[in-house]
Amino acid sequence: MRSMGTATDIQVRAALPADWQEVRELCCESCSEPPFYLTGNEGWPTYGQEDWVDYSVGPEHAMFLLFDRSTSPPYPIGKARISTANGDPTTAVADGIYIRAAYRGRGLSKLLWEARITWARVHELRRITTIHRLSNVRSMRSILTQGFVETERIPAETISGATEPELVYELVL
Numbered sequence: 001m002r003s004m005g006t007a008t009d010i011q012v013r014a015a016l017p018a019d020w021q022e023v024r025e026l027c028c029e030s031c032s033e034p035p036f037y038l039t040g041n042e043g044w045p046t047y048g049q050e051d052w053v054d055y056s057v058g059p060e061h062a063m064f065l066l067f068d069r070s071t072s073p074p075y076p077i078g079k080a081r082i083s084t085a086n087g088d089p090t091t092a093v094a095d096g097i098y099i100r101a102a103y104r105g106r107g108l109s110k111l112l113w114e115a116r117i118t119w120a121r122v123h124e125l126r127r128i129t130t131i132h133r134l135s136n137v138r139s140m141r142s143i144l145t146q147g148f149v150e151t152e153r154i155p156a157e158t159i160s161g162a163t164e165p166e167l168v169y170e171l172v173l
Helices: 018-029 049-054 107-121 138-145
Strands: 011-015 060-068 075-085 088-099 127-133 149-152 166-172
Touching: 011 107, 018 049, 018 060, 018 075, 018 088, 018 138, 049 060, 075 107, 088 107, 107 127, 107 138, 127 138, 138 166
Parallel strands: 088 127
Antiparallel strands: 011 060, 060 075, 075 088, 127 166, 149 166
16 A cells, blocks of 8 residues: 655646646546546547647646655646636636545645636636536535535536536636
8 A cells, every 4th residue: 555645745736748647547547436527538548648738738728736745756646627718718617626535535635726726817817617516525525615606506417327416616716
């Protein structure tokens, strides 16, 4: 079993093109935990290097990675993405947050939220939206802790065919 670093060993930073394999690993791993993380990303296993770099690094989006630096090389333990909203130059969409199971419950999502909120402010956006499935209580707590407010509930179907609402949130910057 991997030993986990202390809070001072944890680092968050924007993904670089060279991080594409870590991004791929975390994204594909997140899809193995339905129903929370499966929402239209079934093509990920077929992505190549260029696809992962394009998904992670760009002028209108960023992927942030969370690393445990108590190991050498640092071990990737989480990821989260933010992008500008299609058709709305004032809004960012925060999605794709995932933290490996052994590291959950330690408040580490706060680091990923802080990075994404900072990114939105640097890009002079006015608000951030995000969404999660109703049963994903961990995600709900993380979102509400950052000051987001629920704005609507959307009927959605899981990969297994079950119906479960998705909750939409907004944070005004």
